[in-house]
Amino acid sequence: MDNLKDSGLDSLIDSMPEPSVPKFQLKTLEKVIKDTEGAVKPPQLLDYFLIKGEFSIFFGASGTGKSVWLDQVLRSIALNVPIGSLALQTQRPLKCLLVDYEMSDELYSQRCKGKDNNLNNNYLQMRPDDFPVDMSPSDFLMQELESIIVEHNIEVVGIDNFTAIWPNVESSEDAALVIEAFKVLMKKYGTTFIMVCHTPKMDPREPIEQRHLKGSSTLAQLTPGSVWAIGKSYSDVSNRYLKQIKSRNQREIYNGDKVVTLRLHDTNGLQFDVVSLNDSERDHLRAESAVFDDCEIKAALQRPDRPSISAVADELGVKRHRVASASKSLKSEGTLRSDDGKNSLGGQGVNE
Secondary structure, eight states: OHHHIIIIIHHHHHTSOOOOSOOOOOOOHHHHHHHHHTOOOOOBSBTBTOBTTOEEEEEEOTTSOHHHHHHHHHHHHHHTOOSTTSOOOOSSOOOEEEEESSOOHHHHHHHTTTSOOOOTTOEEEEOGGGSOTTSOHHHHHHHHHHHHHHHHTOOEEEEETHHHHSTTOOSHHHHHHHHHHHHHHHHHHOOEEEEEEEOOOOOTTSOOOGGGOSSOHHHHHHOSSEEEEEEEOSSOTTEEEEEEEEESSSOOOSSSSSEEEEEEEOBTBSEEEEEEEEEOGGGTSOOTTOOOOHHHHHHHHTSTTOOOHHHHHHHHTOOHHHHHHHHHHHHHTTSOEEETTEEESSSOOOOO
16 A cells, blocks of 8 residues: 555645635536536547546456457547447547557567558557666656656557556555546546456356456446456357446446457457447357367467467366367468467467
8 A cells, every 4th residue: 555655646646736615516406407418428439438538447358359459449549440330439530648568569569560550640659668667667657647648648548457557456445546546637638548457267158247357346446437348259269249347427338238249350460350239248158068179179279369278278168188189280280380389370469
């Protein structure tokens, strides 16, 4: 707790002017309704998952493609080009910042091959090598993020990942301090924040719920905006799905009865296509009696994100030696090579 207080959170919160003596304004019910009828609604940045000016948490298990999806969302906003049929209601491109604690410049550059990388300086990035050596990432962000937002006119910030930068946010008091610091920036500058978080290993037969958010479910409870998740599909190893977990400012359209289905491919760089807006989460969960044959295991090993043998075993719920055997068979056929212990088709795969 003391570390959080010493990391610049208190100084950021204290920078707000002292409130004057409160003067409460009482309204009739009719006036409340009338005032809200004329209010301009913030534009959607990613359909019902994200609106401009809110704090959003986006989480998922390892290997789901969180980093790929966050990058794709920020590119979409910076270009003002929607992702498939997901609504983007801004009238102009917004300037975005990615705080990337997951990838080096080299790895990210390899992922960019084949993509539209002409973003007119609307997409800035920071990585661990860019942080001062004498400061932790959390200290640096809390002390310097405001000046970066002001100097570069940043409107949307994606942080990948929250769990790595604030690994010890467990208690409700710690979570409240972190959330409050970002609320200050939102109030002062109207900045939109997207925080990537992790989930522990999940039962592939279970729907994604708020309790799966790693670190502290209090984060989700205190989040003033939206909480949404990405999950693996067990109907197709290349598919993922997006689900709304909580939304304070929008309707929960994709709450499980409906989810957004995505397909991962590397045709023009590693990215997702929107496949459907009407599938059910049940369509993506593994059936109780699911049995995978060798062909399905080989298909998983050969997909674009190049999963490791352990990742495929965990994902399909099969023994590791079965996956290792399938991998060996593919290598003998010359359709798969090994790269630092990972199965590969060339290029770079999904880390998160």
